[in-house]
Amino acid sequence: MPNDPGFLPRAGAARSTLRPDIAAAALKGLTSQPKTLPPSLFYDELGCHLFYEITKLPEYYLTRTETALMERIGAELLPPGMTHATLVEFGGSEETKARYLLDLPGRFDRYISVDVAETALTEMRKRLAQSHEWLEVVPVVANFMHPLRLPPIDGPRLGFFPGSTIGNLEPSAAAAFLASARQALEPSPWFLLGADLRKSPDILIPAYDDAAGVTAAFNRNLLVRLNREAAADFDVSAFRHRAVWNDGESRIEMHLESLRPQVVHLPGATIRFAAGETIHTENSYKHTPEALVSVAQSAGWRLHRRWTDDQGLFGVFLFGP
Structure with a gap:
């Protein structure tokens, strides 16, 4: 499953611009069970650019x-x-x-x-x-x-x-x-x-997990944004993108999966991850x-x-x- 870090800025490349509202939204989601992040956080400047690139992909x-x-x-x-x-x-x-x-x-x-x-x-x-x-x-x-x-x-x-x-x-x-x-x-x-x-998951899954890794970068950019705007300390390379078809709910789910046991800090909180634990970042319902x-x-x-x-x-x- 591609997760090309070349799509993401290098650590320290972006100037810190702390946002209390972003930090509060992240803290609420990451201290819940299961862990979540609101999809509204996708759309910083880089996220908007990456989504535009997604719309041009052959799988999408x-x-x-x-x-x-x-x-x-x-x-x-x-x-x-x-x-x-x-x-x-x-x-x-x-x-x-x-x-x-x-x-x-x-x-x-x-x-x-x-x-x-x-x-x-x-x-x-x-x-x-x-x-x-x-x-x-x-x-x-x-x-x-x-x-x-x-x-x-x-x-x-x-x-x-x-x-x-x-x-x-x-x-x-x-x-x-x-x-x-x-x-x-x-x-x-x-x-x-x-x-x-x-429709068939054979069509849906590639649309949300493209071979070039653009959707993976779009998903993982959430963590880049939290490091910049919520004073978090995510190791972005320690998470991989996952797209899952939930047939019972008729939806594609996007997750960020922790590749190892790890600890992430946000102001006022310590967030622990087990290996394989995910952050649920988005649903995309596919109705009849x-x-x-x-x-x-x-x-x-x-x-x-x-x-x-x-x-x-x-x-x-x-x-x-």
């Missing part, structure tokens, strides 16, 4: 399958008669997929992008100001998992949640997010959702189309249309009120 079918599907469907993705509307993307600090909708003539006049990454939102706004001069771009710096109040919206609006991020949420959290999004998009909400679907529709219906949505690629790998779902 999700991005290219979704974009090919959106290209093929085109304007059929939109609710009937939707013109001069507002597109609201949740978690949209990068506009590549939104462009498939924004480029449809006359369909959208405004793009609201909601994400915690303020710098990325600022850069995205600059890019769209150059390429889409007619488009009003409204970045909203917020965590879309919290109750959200959008700027005032006139006319029709379409929520957009591509990339199968819905699979990173526990089913109850996914339902809560979809209910919150519906309320934020009232009074006439529509929602376009991308989701990776349940029917299970995903059931989650959305529990949040008050009604399925309008759904599409899948020819192999049934990925689905796009249009929900109405």
